Amino acid sequence: MMAYGGLAVSDRERGYYGSLWAQADSAGQGRLGGVQAVNFLTRSGLDRRILKQIWDVADRGVQGSLGQDEFFVALRLVGHAQ
Numbered sequence: 001m002m003a004y005g006g007l008a009v010s011d012r013e014r015g016y017y018g019s020l021w022a023q024a025d026s027a028g029q030g031r032l033g034g035v036q037a038v039n040f041l042t043r044s045g046l047d048r049r050i051l052k053q054i055w056d057v058a059d060r061g062v063q064g065s066l067g068q069d070e071f072f073v074a075l076r077l078v079g080h081a082q
Contacts, residue, residue: 007076017072024071031065037074044078054078 009017024032024040032040034055041051058066058074066074 007073009072009076013076014072017075018068020075021068021071025068031067032071033065037066037071041074041078044082046078046081050081051078054081 020040024036037055038051041054042048044051046054054074054077057077058070060070
């Protein structure tokens with residue numbers, strides 16, 4: 001297990017989240033801009049208000065973008081909220 005933003009992520013989750021990261025960051029930039037991340041996360045079907053709260057938690061540095069670790073945190077939170 002590894003920890004991302006204080007969340008323990010199993011090897012299985014890490015593999016799955018990694019495949020989602022590869023889809024979301026298809027350009028290989030290493031960060032997802034806000035629009036890019038929102039476009040990906042809205043596929044979850046969650047209300048935009050909930051996604052905003054998830055973004056606020058995942059974007060710890062208030063950078064307006066997510067790195068892989070922060071994206072994994074967002075995915076975990078999306079899973080809990082669904």
